[in-house]
Amino acid sequence: MSPSARRRQEAGGKTRPGSPRHFLRLDDLGSGEVETLLERAVALKAYRRTGVDHANLIRRVLGMIFEKPSTRTRVSFEAGIYQLGGHGMFLSPDDLQLGRGEPIGDTAEVVSRMVDGVMIRTFGHHRVEAFAAASYVPVINGLTDSYHPCQVLTDLFTWYEQRGSISGRTVAWIGDGNNMAHSWIKAAVLLGFELRLACPEGFEPDPAILEGGASHATVMRDPRAAAQGADIVTTDVWASMGQEAESDDRERAFGAYQVDSDLMAAAKPDALFMHCLPAHRGEEVTAEVLDGPQSVVWEEAENRMHAQKALMEMLLA
């Protein structure tokens, strides 16, 4: 079955013509919209710090469906919608009929009649697409096997608040060609920066996504070549959620792809180190780098909330 036929089937044949605005991939936004969101996130962060009221989504309800675990995504969305005057409803598959086989399209039809937006974290990207196709309200991708757009939007914000425009800069991705790498590829094209991805053989990004990003993204083998003169060095776990059984094989394949102080020294002296977290000290990154002066990982984690509040204002208002 083709991917689009599968999506239609999962959506129960439902589509919503003139449907709401969704955020399933970073390129669901235009570059101007990303800039607007980054500026708004700066303001929202300042309002929270200084106690300025910003309850712009009073009584709006965000349904939050998690088919994989989460710390940052759950806390940032739930705290964020509450600070905006709304309510976050945590829904795990164990509590939903979804976990007992109710089709995702039927779940979307029902849930989206009662809430104002839905955030989903799931496995196959086709599942968020199917949910969105059947949804009456905006759907936000909180991570799929293919993309993690909220995280990369946040990483762009983290760069923006410290250094300004990312256009023309260089980002080095070290490690797995995974969901985060795919969202970085979308970001590179959208905002016009160079992305160098150092990946071991067999762990490159999806060829179709890479082809779409060929103007700005290059895969290389050598992590040092990727990090050379970079403005941002970033990495992620070697085994993503759902790949636990491959952990040992991946540990062997990724041994030479650790971000350590030597690798950071190849980047610009003021380069930032980013990681979406959770991190494994001693695997993809050394403790020295993760906890060192160039690391912005804790700011990045907090920034999830500010960036997503800006996103929710845009989609749910």
Ligand code: CP
């Ligand atoms: N970075 C991130 O999405 O973290 P969680 O898996 O804890 O949500």
Ligand code: NVA
């Ligand atoms: N690539 C990781 C990101 C976790 C936030 C995963 O999918 O598990």
